[in-house]
Amino acid sequence: MSETFDVIVIGGGPAGYPAAIRAAQNGLSVACIDDWKNYDGTHAFGGTCLNAGCIPSKALLESSELVHRAREEFKVHGIQVGAVTVDLAQMQKRKAGIVKSSTVGIVGLLKGAKVTALPGHGQLLAGPQVEYTALDGQKKVLHATHVILASGSTPIDLPSAPVNGKEIVDSWGALEFDTVPKRLGVIGAGVIGLELGSVWRRLGAEVVMLEAAPQFLPMADQAVAKEAQKHFKKLGLDIRLGAKVTGARVTGDGVSVNFVDSKGEQSLTVDRLVVAVGRKPRTAGVFATDSGVTLDERGFIAVDAECRTGVPNVWAVGDCVRGPMLAHKAKEEGVMVADLIAGHHSDVNYKLVPSVIYTAPEIAWVGLTEEQVQASGRPYKVGVFPFLASGRARAMEAPHGFAKLIAATDDDEILGVHIIGPMAGELIAEAVLALEYSASTEDLQRTIHAHPTLSEALHEAALAADKKAIDFPNR
Numbered sequence: 236m237s238e239t240f241d242v243i244v245i246g247g248g249p250a251g252y253p254a255a256i257r258a259a260q261n262g263l264s265v266a267c268i269d270d271w272k273n274y275d276g277t278h279a280f281g282g283t284c285l286n287a288g289c290i291p292s293k294a295l296l297e298s299s300e301l302v303h304r305a306r307e308e309f310k311v312h313g314i315q316v317g318a319v320t321v322d323l324a325q326m327q328k329r330k331a332g333i334v335k336s337s338t339v340g341i342v343g344l345l346k347g348a349k350v351t352a353l354p355g356h357g358q359l360l361a362g363p364q365v366e367y368t369a370l371d372g373q374k375k376v377l378h379a380t381h382v383i384l385a386s387g388s389t390p391i392d393l394p395s396a397p398v399n400g401k402e403i404v405d406s407w408g409a410l411e412f413d414t415v416p417k418r419l420g421v422i423g424a425g426v427i428g429l430e431l432g433s434v435w436r437r438l439g440a441e442v443v444m445l446e447a448a449p450q451f452l453p454m455a456d457q458a459v460a461k462e463a464q465k466h467f468k469k470l471g472l473d474i475r476l477g478a479k480v481t482g483a484r485v486t487g488d489g490v491s492v493n494f495v496d497s498k499g500e501q502s503l504t505v506d507r508l509v510v511a512v513g514r515k516p517r518t519a520g521v522f523a524t525d526s527g528v529t530l531d532e533r534g535f536i537a538v539d540a541e542c543r544t545g546v547p548n549v550w551a552v553g554d555c556v557r558g559p560m561l562a563h564k565a566k567e568e569g570v571m572v573a574d575l576i577a578g579h580h581s582d583v584n585y586k587l588v589p590s591v592i593y594t595a596p597e598i599a600w601v602g603l604t605e606e607q608v609q610a611s612g613r614p615y616k617v618g619v620f621p622f623l624a625s626g627r628a629r630a631m632e633a634p635h636g637f638a639k640l641i642a643a644t645d646d647d648e649i650l651g652v653h654i655i656g657p658m659a660g661e662l663i664a665e666a667v668l669a670l671e672y673s674a675s676t677e678d679l680q681r682t683i684h685a686h687p688t689l690s691e692a693l694h695e696a697a698l699a700a701d702k703k704a705i706d707f708p709n710r
C-alpha cells in the first residue's frame with residue numbers, strides 16, 4: 236500500500252465516502268479510513284446513516300407502516316386478510332439485509348473508483364499527516380496533501396437517563412429490539428424520536444413521548460406541526476410537551492421515568508425507554524491537539540462556508556461541522572470539498588437543504604416557514620391545497636395533510652414549500668428545484684403536472700396562492 240495520497244478522508248459515512256469518490260473522479264489518489272463497528276464487532280463502511288440511521292429506520296418504518304395499513308386499511312379496499320401478525324425476527328432480518336447490501340455496496344463503490352479503503356481509526360497529525368490504526372492494532376503514518384475530516388456524530392447522552400443497551404437505549408438500540416415492548420417511553424419528540432415512536436406504535440407498543448420543549452416541531456411551519464400533531468394523536472402516540480425528563484432507573488417492573496411538566500413532578504413506568512435527545516459531533520481522537528484544528532463554541536469542528544478548518548489543506552464536512560445533521564447535507568459538503576481541492580468551482584446552498592420526517596403522513600419542507608417570512612416583514616401570499624382534494628391521494632386511501640406554498644407578493648418568488656401528506660419526501664424535490672432556480676409561483680402554475688398524481692397538489696397550491704386553484708375552492 237502506498238503511504239502517500241493526494242487526499243485522505245477520515246470517516247466513511249455520507250460525508251466521507253462521497254468526498255473520497257469525487258476526489259478520485261477528479262483524478263486524485265485517495266484513501267478513506269473508517270472505524271465504524273457494529274454490535275457484533277464487525278467493521279462496515281457507511282457510517283451512522285447506513286448502519287444505524289437513515290437506512291435501517293426507513294426499512295422498519297416501511298415494514299411497520301405495511302402492518303398498520305394491513306390492519307387498518309385493507310378492509311376499506313375490500314381485502315380480507317384475517318388477523319395480521321408480526322414476525323419481528325423476519326422484519327429485523329430484512330432490515331439487516333438491506334443494511335448489509337448497502338454497506339457492502341459502499342465498499343464496491345470505493346473499489347470501483349480506485350479509492351484505497353482502510354478499515355480502522357484515523358487521526359490527523361500536524362503536517363498534515365494521518366496516523367492510521369488498522370483493525371488489528373497496527374499503526375502507520377500516512378502522508379497527504381489534503382485531509383478531509385468526516386467523523387460524523389454520536390447520540391447525545393442524558394445523564395439522568397443513562398443508556399444501558401437493554402431497558403434504556405439510544406436511537407440505534409431502538410432499531411434493534413427483538414420484541415415489541417408493551418409500554419415504550421421516548422425522550423425527545425424530534426425527528427428521530429417521532430420516527431422511532433411511529434415504528435413501535437404501529438407494531439403495537441403503547442408509546443409515551445416526553446418532550447421538554449413546550450412547542451411541537453418548532454423548526455417546522457406551525458400549520459404543518461399542528462396538522463402533524465393531529466395525525467400522531469390519531470395513531471396513538473401520546474406526545475407530552477413541556478415534559479422534561481429528570482431521571483430514569485431500571486426497576487423490577489421496567490423503567491421508572493421521572494419528569495417535570497406544568498403540573499409538577501410526575502412519573503411513569505415503561506418496559507423500554509429510548510433516549511432521542513439529539514446528536515453531538517464526534518471530535519475526540521479525530522485530530523491531535525497540535526494539528527491546529529479547533530472547535531467552535533458548540534463543539535463542532537470550526538469551518539468556514541467552504542468547509543476549510545483554518546489549517547491549510549485540512550477540511551471538515553458532515554455532522555462534525557455546523558449546519559443540519561442530515562445525510563444529504565453531509566454528502567453535498569463532501570462533494571463540494573473534493574471539487575474545491577481539484578480546483579473546480581463548487582458550493583453548497585445551505586438555504587435550500589430539504590428536511591423530511593418519514594412518518595405517516597410524511598412531512599417535508601424547504602425554504603422559509605410562514606413564521607420566518609412573517610418575521611422578515613416581506614409581504615407574502617400563501618397557497619394551500621389539501622390532499623383530500625387530490626384524486627390520486629384518495630385512490631391511495633391517503634387523503635391526509637396538505638401542500639403549502641409561500642411566495643413574495645412583490646416579485647412572486649417562491650420562498651418556502653411545506654408538505655404534510657403521502658410521499659411528501661419525494662414531492663419536495665420539485666420544490667427544492669424550483670427554489671434553486673428562484674422560480675416564481677407563475678413558473679409552477681405554468682408547469683404541466685401529470686394527472687392524477689400527488690404532484691398536482693404543489694401545482695394547485697401555486698395556483699391557490701393567486702386564488703386560481705381549480706380543484707379546490709379558493710379562499
Ligand code: FAD
Nearest residue numbers: 246248249250270271282283288357387553554560561562
Ligand atoms: P456518520 O454517518 O456518523 O459517519 C461518520 C463515520 O466516520 C463513521 O463510520 C465513524 O465510525 C467514522 N469515524 C469517525 N471518526 C473516525 C476516526 N477518527 N477514524 C476513522 N473513522 C472515523 N439523515 C437524513 O438525511 N435522513 C434520514 O432519514 C436520517 N435518519 C436518521 C435516523 C436515525 C435513527 C439517525 C441516528 C440519524 C438519521 N439521519 C438522517 C442523520 C444521518 O445519519 C447523519 O446526518 C449522517 O449519517 C451524517 O453523515 P456523516 O458522514 O457526517 O457522519
Ligand code: AMP
Nearest residue numbers: 423425426445446447448479480512513
Ligand atoms: P432532535 O434534536 O430533533 O433530535 O430532538 C431532540 C429533542 O429532545 C428536542 O426537541 C429536545 O427538546 C428534547 N429533549 C432534550 N432533553 C430532554 C429532556 N431531558 N426531556 C425531554 N425532552 C428532552
